[in-house]
Amino acid sequence: MTWLNRFVNWKKGRPTIDIHKYRPPSVTVDVVLFTIMDGDLKVLLIQRRKEPFAGFWSLPGGFVPLSVSLESAALQKLKEKTNVKDLYLEQLYTFDDPHRDPRGHVISVAYYALVASERFDLKPSESVSDVSWHSIYALPELAFDHQRILDYALQRLRNKLGYTTVGSQLLPEKFTLPELCQIYEIILERPIDKRNFRKKIAFLDILDETGETTQKFSKKPAKLYRFKHSDIVELPQNSKQAIQPKIPRSLQGQA
Numbered sequence: 001m002t003w004l005n006r007f008v009n010w011k012k013g014r015p016t017i018d019i020h021k022y023r024p025p026s027v028t029v030d031v032v033l034f035t036i037m038d039g040d041l042k043v044l045l046i047q048r049r050k051e052p053f054a055g056f057w058s059l060p061g062g063f064v065p066l067s068v069s070l071e072s073a074a075l076q077k078l079k080e081k082t083n084v085k086d087l088y089l090e091q092l093y094t095f096d097d098p099h100r101d102p103r104g105h106v107i108s109v110a111y112y113a114l115v116a117s118e119r120f121d122l123k124p125s126e127s128v129s130d131v132s133w134h135s136i137y138a139l140p141e142l143a144f145d146h147q148r149i150l151d152y153a154l155q156r157l158r159n160k161l162g163y164t165t166v167g168s169q170l171l172p173e174k175f176t177l178p179e180l181c182q183i184y185e186i187i188l189e190r191p192i193d194k195r196n197f198r199k200k201i202a203f204l205d206i207l208d209e210t211g212e213t214t215q216k217f218s219k220k221p222a223k224l225y226r227f228k229h230s231d232i233v234e235l236p237q238n239s240k241q242a243i244q245p246k247i248p249r250s251l252q253g254q255a
Helices: 003-011 070-082 146-163 166-170 177-188 194-204
Strands: 026-037 040-048 061-063 090-095 106-114 128-135 207-214 222-227
Touching: 026 070, 026 146, 026 166, 040 070, 040 177, 061 070, 070 106, 070 128, 090 146, 106 146, 106 166, 146 166, 146 177, 166 177, 177 194, 177 222
Parallel strands: 026 106
Antiparallel strands: 026 040, 026 061, 040 128, 090 106, 207 222
């Protein structure tokens, strides 16, 4: 039966479910923004001014107004509270523990993105005390279940690093192979065999040589590369992962 048939039946007075009998939970959006800064993987956090969790750090976000889509609400709340705008967000996961918010049953739909930190001029709104970048590996105590959201986001990022070019979002347009390798090492939090890494990147054929060199990192000129595609693309299906992340059992199957 199509929606039109159902509507016609409803108009005829036939029984239908009365949605007003069910008290809806509230819905919020939370945004995870990753960046590489000072050789570290960092996430953008805001310091809450109001209860609950006044004084605690949390992810930027807020309640979804009526007649506003989830993604639009995420972008709107992000701009309001941090002055960060003009981003492409990817939906991460829905966190629906009925007890995650002391105010009542509140469902959070989380989004995430990878950004270059120098693109933004951070400004806290009146509703927050501060906004700043924090190391994902040395986080303060967080409000609500935001530690769980960040654990999930980090694992998703590590997984995608193995089968897509997601690392491209954290690099300048032109970069060296050591810079690309460092992105992997920072995110995976472990050293990588440089020779095997170069071989694997060459096999995947995802980079173009620019014909330029730089001596920014050493006296010996290093070649500059760029990604063949500016957007995130999946690696060839017949190739093994460039870097195989070690996935904790507690997170396997979640991302």
